[in-house]
Amino acid sequence: MRYSEQVKPVSYLKAHAAELLRGLADGAPPLVITQNGEARAVLQDVASYQETQETLALLKLLALGTRDIEAGRTVPARDAIARLRKGAGNAAE
Template sequence: MKPLNISQDIISLSDFKNKASKMLHNVQTSHRPLVITQNGKAAAVLISPSDFDLLTEQANFVDAVNRGLSDVEHGRILPDEDLDNIL
């Protein structure tokens, strides 16, 4: 996902409604998120499906690393020799 371009990637909900097809196309081709505002405040962020998949994959990886670090910290590990005996 590319960084947000403040001058192009923030749009009001009413403008989004009027230009939805074009905005969806832009998000998919530019890979930049689109911030949709309502009453002058950020209400939603639109990203492409492939960027969503990437973010989900990255979050799952970070979660797995954190679980592994917690296992090491709490002594929930097996020495290599014991693992070889199990397999």
């Protein structure tokens, strides 16, 4: 997607808000909103926003995991599973 094709001034947003929101709900790509010729905001539908936030959260978890590996803060899977099984047995008592 080329953002240059999806750039609208804030005045266009004000005049066509309902139409733009309908388009976004129907799958139109996000819009870059400008003010005084400068990009100021991105307008996108809620489902796409949520998907983006979930993707960012997963990427953050991956980055944190990578840091843990690099720092040596890991244990073999066999040990982790054994520890979980031992803990689960205690919870049932």
